[in-house]
Amino acid sequence: MGQKYTSIGDLYQQVKLNEQDIKERKLTSQELEDREKIAKKLPMDDFKKRYGKDAMAVKMATATNIVKNKSRNESINEDGHTDVASAMRQCKTVLEDAMQILQKLKGMNPEESLPSWWTNKLAVSSNSMNKLRDYFLVPSVSEETLNCGCGKEICETYGDINETIPKSTMYALVKGGKVIAKGSKRDMTSKMKKEGGKIFNAPSKKVGDTIKEGLLDEKAGDIPDLKKLVSELQGASKMHLAQSKRVQAHVDMMVRADAKGPKGAGGLQDLKNIVGELEKASQAHLRQSKSIDAHVDFMNKMEDTQIDEALKHTHMVLDPDGRVLGMASNERSANDIAKNNLRKVRGRVVKLRKPMATTRGDRLIGMLPADNLAEEMKPEDSLSKWKNADAKGYAEKLIKEYGQPDEVTETMLKWNSLGSFGKGERETYIIDESIPHAFPKPHRDYVYTTMNIKVPSDMLDTLGHVTGSIIYDGLKEEVTARCGSLYANAATLGFVRDMVEGKVTTDKDGAKKEYADRITKDPLPKTYDNKMNEDVSYMCGAECVQESYQEMIARIMSQRSY
Secondary structure, eight states, rough: OOOOEEEEEHHHHSSSOOOOTOOOOOHHHHHHHHHHHHHHSOOOOHHHHGGGGGGGHHHHHHHHHHHHHHHHOOOOOOOOOSHHHHHHHHHHHHHHHHHHHHHHHSSSEEEEEEEEHHHHHHHHHHHHHHHHHHHHHHHOOOOOOOOOSOOOOBBTTTOOOOOOOOOOOEEEEEEEEEEEEEOOOOHHHHHHHHHHHHHEOOTTTTTTTTTOHHHHHHOOTSHHHHHHHHHHHHHHHHHHHHHHHHHHHHHHHHHHOOOOOOOSSTTTTHHHHHHHHHHHHHHHHHHHHHHHHHHHHHHHHHHHHHHHHTTEEEEEEEEEEOEEEEEEEEHHHHHHHHHHHHHHHOOOEEEEEEEEEHHHHHHTTTTTOOOSBOOOHHHHHHHHOOOOOOHHHHHHHHHHHSOOSSEHHHHHEESSOSSSSSSTOOOEEEEEEEEEOOOOSEEEHHHHHHHEOOHHHHHHHHHHHOOEEEEEETTTEEEEESSSSHHHHHHHHHHHHHHHTTTSSOOHHHHHHHHHHHHHOOOOOOTOTTTOOOGGGGGTTHHHHHHHHHHHHHHHHHHHHO
């Protein structure tokens, strides 16, 4: 069995969380000396890149852990299990502890200081979780054991810490034949613009490695070559301008001396022509350099755009519960995730309304996405998949009368406000469902209308007894009527408002009879405009109408005399 975890809530009951009561084992004088030596050997630049302003704190914490591991005075009991179930259990424990820590921090003064040992451990833990996450979400992540280059299995500098560094990128910035930086293509592009150099796909190379000129694979006409050409043309322009001035100076000397020189080539007129030609050449080279520079700038911007688009998610995959199963930068990859995933479930591909940054998208995995993330679905696309003909037919009537809905999903159309129900009106929506309802007569429900009506708590039992078509949200103080038509919704909402205003009895049986009379006979509230031109036959849907006709025929037949 794995290690038993204690929640941080229980730990709070055992100890006080402050620097005076919780202290780690102090290092011996020899260990302190060893820590200083190890810290000096650790690459500060790497820590700055990874941890920013916390670099020194994390560096010293790493050195401290190395010393303690070497001394074997501190041991780490690992779970030992490699199955997915154990990993999920540990993730839940981490999540629970993190939430409890966050709640504790929220209750503290933002200006209050925390113990340095605690913040150091938080920084290291955060980085470790980041690397575990990248293993699943970033395809190119691998593990690399820290080693100073001594060649030993257990590094003399880093010890048996087995710290792993994620290699989430494969690009190198090369300048003067040496790798001066490693990172993503985006980061290297930004760095190249500031420092120069060239970007290469070099996953096996490290910072400081030499790349032979033959490996640079520079080609005539590529962007770096065009940049050189711009400089060459600018230099040529300046050179031709200087040459024209020198020839012009000689021409001026000849004019002052009234010397004309030889006829034809080399004469005064010929030199004047040369001055003009050199000036034109200077202007031509300057224009050429500007044009090529503008082209280079355009290509760089286009490449940045392509990089941005390539690094952004355009599709998400939802699991059967509607949670984000995965994110992808194209539909083909999304379909692959939908068919082949670690959970072995069938996913549904949804196109995003607009491209999303990978960092934001990856954080959505396992969560329910916001409604406005997906690309807007058209009503006809939604209705084409509806299974209930009565709901679909009524939805089409609503579109014809009130126009396009404000929100569309695969099973719902919603209007934020129809403007037909008067003061307090909220949304009206219709769902692909057909709920059987037997009161006051058999019919089907599928359309909902919500209004702001505050209902006293002592009336809720009565309303619940009257009909299941009345839904009350006490926190929002909203009443929703679910019936088979707007006409019936208006009658239902009017009934509720009249009860609140004391116009309808709160006696359960009396209220139920009043509601039945209103649904089958009228009256409608004066605030409803009945834009759909419905009548009492729509009070409880089509089936109710059919039954009323049957009852009418039965009544007529019973009155006939034979």
